[in-house]
Ligand SMILES: *[C@@H]1O[C@H](CO)[C@@H](O)[C@H](O)[C@H]1NC(C)=O
């Protein structure tokens with residue numbers, strides 16, 4: 734009986750502690766401006782979707798439990814929906830950037846996605862999910878690192894190299 738109470742107290746302590754932590758989780762903000770550039774990824778000059786003038790787009794590099802805020806401005810002449818592939822949207826399923834749960838961002842508009850990355854330590858990616866836009870750019874890497882207090886079973890890599898593989902059409 735006594736040990737049972739200790740265990741319950743321990744769990745109460747854990748849940749209090751974790752809810753306190755939630756309030757303190759840092760916010761990390763990004764600004765994405767999507768526009769067309771001319772580039773030659775296959776050696777043929779063509780229109781490519783860029784983010785902040787670059788293809789591929791910036792790497793979102795955050796730590797688990799961070800609150801990620803991404804303001805996406807659509808300077809394309811078509812609708813846009815940014816999908817955060819593989820990111821669990823635990824309390825924000827309407828922010829996943831999938832048609833049906835999220836409305837597309839019309840041309841000249843912007844939308845601020847906000848979600849918490851939680852209990853995921855991995856490499857992901859984001860991509861524009863409408864009309865096969867992903868086959869003409871607009872995507873990039875999304876890294877979620879471990880917090881220092883959560884150890885990983887391998888040494889910290891000397892370097893991270895992001896490799897994105899996709900279909901491409903000229
Ligand atoms: C991501 O951020 C971590 C620090 O949190 C840093 O060690 C790492 O080099 C960064 N990776 C990239 C690809 O920017």
Ligand SMILES: *[C@@H]1O[C@H](CO)[C@@H](O)[C@H](O)[C@H]1NC(C)=O
Pocket residue numbers: 806842843844
């Ligand atoms: C984003 O859209 C809001 C309206 O939804 C507007 O007030 C704001 O100026 C826009 N910001 C940018 C950077 O386009």
